[in-house]
Amino acid sequence: MKLSVCIDARMINNSGIGVYILNHIKNYLYDDEIELILIGDKNNLIACLGSSFTRAVIIEDLTQIYTIKEQISLYLQIPECDIFWSPHYNIPLLPVKARKRLVTIHDTYHLTYASTLSLPQRIYSKLVLSQAVTKSDAIICDSYFTRDEIKKHFPDISLDPFVIHLGIDHSLYRKIDDTSLKDRLKSKYQVPDNYILFVGNVKPNKNLSTLVKALGVINKQGLDRKLVIIGKREGFIGKDDTLTELLNNDYELSRNVIFTGFVENEDLPILYNLASVFVFPSLYEGFGFPPLEAMACGCPVVASNFASIPEVCGNAAFYINPNSAESIANGILSVLNDNELRNKLVLAGLKHVHRYLWSDTVSETKKILVSLCKK
Structure with a gap:
């Protein structure tokens, strides 16, 4: 039986997080053990995934991140599934139909550099980040540094975040002699x-x-x-x-x-x-x-x-x-x-x-997805 994983893919066009989302989706689309459900802009997803987009269920969602509207939309859009994965800390605050929640927290910039944000941004980021570490069933970080930052900002956290380093595209980034x-x-x-x-x-x-x-x-x-x-x-x-x-x-x-x-x-x-x-x-x-x-x-x-x-x-x-x-x-x-x-x-x-290979990153992430459903 396939593992149904719903991913918030609205940030797939962003420079850093988008690369993270895209590399996981591209790999899991061809994984016979995973059924993918993607939430995001359908046109963007098709442009990024090409013809392989047909291997996933796409739920259209054009709501802007870091808004109250996204909270309502995610609550309504997330279907029944094994895991809902937020690849950024902006998790849904309301209950979801997924059995388990996974979140990736790439950094705590919005807490460390809170003085550079507006008051509404500071309130929203603090609220959502604090909920991300308490409502999630597992947390992934890109580095041990970020794991320690999370523990510093949230000393009462009950989970021990997983650390999975990211990869780069070695077919793109290479020495060129032409x-x-x-x-x-x-x-x-x-x-x-x-x-x-x-x-x-x-x-x-x-x-x-x-x-x-x-x-x-x-x-x-x-x-x-x-x-x-x-x-x-x-x-x-x-x-x-x-x-x-x-x-x-x-x-x-x-x-x-x-x-x-x-x-x-x-x-x-x-x-x-x-x-x-x-x-x-x-x-x-x-x-x-x-x-x-x-x-x-x-x-x-x-x-x-x-x-x-x-x-x-x-x-x-x-x-x-x-x-x-x-x-x-x-x-x-x-x-x-x-x-x-x-x-x-x-x-x-x-x-x-x-x-730093994306294949390693994706493989380690899959282990967490599988282990979550066994709990």
């Missing part, structure tokens, strides 16, 4: 030679302002290096007052920061391949895909020594203090100026990243 392809991408995105690369968003924990300051420290030494940021300038400027001030008031600094605009998913690995160094100065991460993606592409990684990052990157990154522009600059310069160190990081990264 020089003509690289040249076309350089022209398409107007990026220079030997650039420093940042991939991420502008949330305060990403610490982009300090990275830009570090670029200033580097270029004061006469190196004239460019920082390439994946994304649209308007997506960053205006959301970070410090960054806005830095780029608006310092012409020399601003001219050395390049925003690529929107980057196609299949183009991102080539931009990793073209970079001299990838920098991840984040203050807070539940996991963090970009350093692993860079490693898989043979790009040396300079990374923060905060949060889950050392757990995920192991001995394959050059670590810096993300609160110090000088530390970030010194880390970047060390990799740029020391070929032996650079080659060591590249080789270590290529070896290390093969620990």
